[in-house]
Amino acid sequence: MDIFKKVINSAEIFNIQSKQREDRLLIEGTIPANGCSLFKVSVSNDGHFLSQFLTGKYTTLATVNNVTVDTGVSYLRGLIRDQGTNKPLFNDFIPLDLFCSPGRMKSDLSTTLSTDPAASPLFYHYKLEHLFTINSDISIEVKNDSNQANKFSICFHGIRIYK
Amino acid sequence: LKIIIDAYSDIQPLLIWKRYKITNANRKVPIPFAYTLPFGFSYFLETIVSKNSEQMQDIGRFGIAMFDTFIEFTRQARNRKLQSEPTPLSLISSPIGIDHVSYFPPPAPVDQSALGVSSKSVILTEPIELDYLYIYRETINYDLSFKCDIDLAYDLYCDVVLNGYLIPDSKIAAWGLKNGTCND
Numbered sequence: 001m002d003i004f005k006k007v008i009n010s011a012e013i014f015n016i017q018s019k020q021r022e023d024r025l026l027i028e029g030t031i032p033a034n035g036c037s038l039f040k041v042s043v044s045n046d047g048h049f050l051s052q053f054l055t056g057k058y059t060t061l062a063t064v065n066n067v068t069v070d071t072g073v074s075y076l077r078g079l080i081r082d083q084g085t086n087k088p089l090f091n092d093f094i095p096l097d098l099f100c101s102p103g104r105m106k107s108d109l110s111t112t113l114s115t116d117p118a119a120s121p122l123f124y125h126y127k128l129e130h131l132f133t134i135n136s137d138i139s140i141e142v143k144n145d146s147n148q149a150n151k152f153s154i155c156f157h158g159i160r161i162y163k
Numbered sequence: 164l165k166i167i168i169d170a171y172s173d174i175q176p177l178l179i180w181k182r183y184k185i186t187n188a189n190r191k192v193p194i195p196f197a198y199t200l201p202f203g204f205s206y207f208l209e210t211i212v213s214k215n216s217e218q219m220q221d222i223g224r225f226g227i228a229m230f231d232t233f234i235e236f237t238r239q240a241r242n243r244k245l246q247s248e249p250t251p252l253s254l255i256s257s258p259i260g261i262d263h264v265s266y267f268p269p270p271a272p273v274d275q276s277a278l279g280v281s282s283k284s285v286i287l288t289e290p291i292e293l294d295y296l297y298i299y300r301e302t303i304n305y306d307l308s309f310k311c312d313i314d315l316a317y318d319l320y321c322d323v324v325l326n327g328y329l330i331p332d333s334k335i336a337a338w339g340l341k342n343g344t345c346n347d
Contacts, residue, residue, distance in 0.1 A: 089176050089178065091179045098285075102286070126326075127326065
């Protein structure tokens with residue numbers, strides 16, 4: 001109810017909104033079995049992008065006895081890099097389950113789909129506050145330790161700032 | 164919220180991940196952790212994310228002892244503990260323990276830096292905010308203390324991720340912080 005105690009200055013809010021707005025950038029892809037792949041998303045020429053949080057999900061498939069099953073094991077490890085400054089934001093390839101929420105998701109490639117546990121709810125958006133400059137790229141290199149291809153999606157939640 | 168771009172310039176997030184193996188032999192031995200910062204940077208530690216495998220029994224104090232090691236421009240080093248006792252990871256971090264059987268020993272996956280093991284994925288929860296600025300030093304130092312009163316039937320593993328920011332000296336100076344005096 002505190003909002004009713006404040007005076008809302010609509011002119012000031014519209015002024016700020018004309019210079020910045022909420023935005024999201026999505027990276028997703030599939031990494032082949034025992035492979036490593038590089039994925040990028042462009043910040044574009046729309047303006048700088050201030051990342052505030054990230055969320056992510058991924059599959060946990062493996063081949064066991066020649067059958068594709070969902071083991072629930074965290075096979076993917078990723079390293080995010082700011083291509084604008086060419087600096088890594090991680091010291092190493094970090095297992096996705098340590099920075100991605102909701103995390104594991106079900107896969108229709110699993111032969112045990114009907115009995116696989118449901119995916120987790122979105123529980124914690126991971127804080128990753130960083131200003132990516134206009135026309136730069138955000139990249140993530142992902143290693144897959146599984147003998148089966150796995151896919152992932154990572155969403156950066158933030159604010160677009162017009163120049 | 165009006166974004167001031169200059170406030171974010173030169174500061175970058177840095178997640179630092181380590182995976183540890185705890186055996187019956189080293190279950191009471193602190194394992195040192197040292198991450199060397201790039202020259203001219205401080206590190207602002209915001210939160211810790213961790214998970215560890217557990218046996219069926221309570222394995223005892225499975226904690227972290229953080230040391231604040233200054234390397235000032237005068238090159239006088241000093242140590243200061245940030246906790247009176249190793250604080251159990253489960254009390255300051257997320258998402259905590261998982262069953263030992265959730266761990267897949269070699270030869271399943273495969274990376275030396277990951278000690279050759281993978282584990283069941285976990286659900287992140289919100290960790291405690293530590294908000295500690297390691298200022299004017301070249302390394303972040305802390306010891307992981309794995310103190311356990313029972314014999315371990317299996318090797319256990321622990322993941323630790325420090326979530327924080329690299330802050331250049333120029334920004335520290337711009338904030339008006341003086342050499343070696345912050346957090347004193």
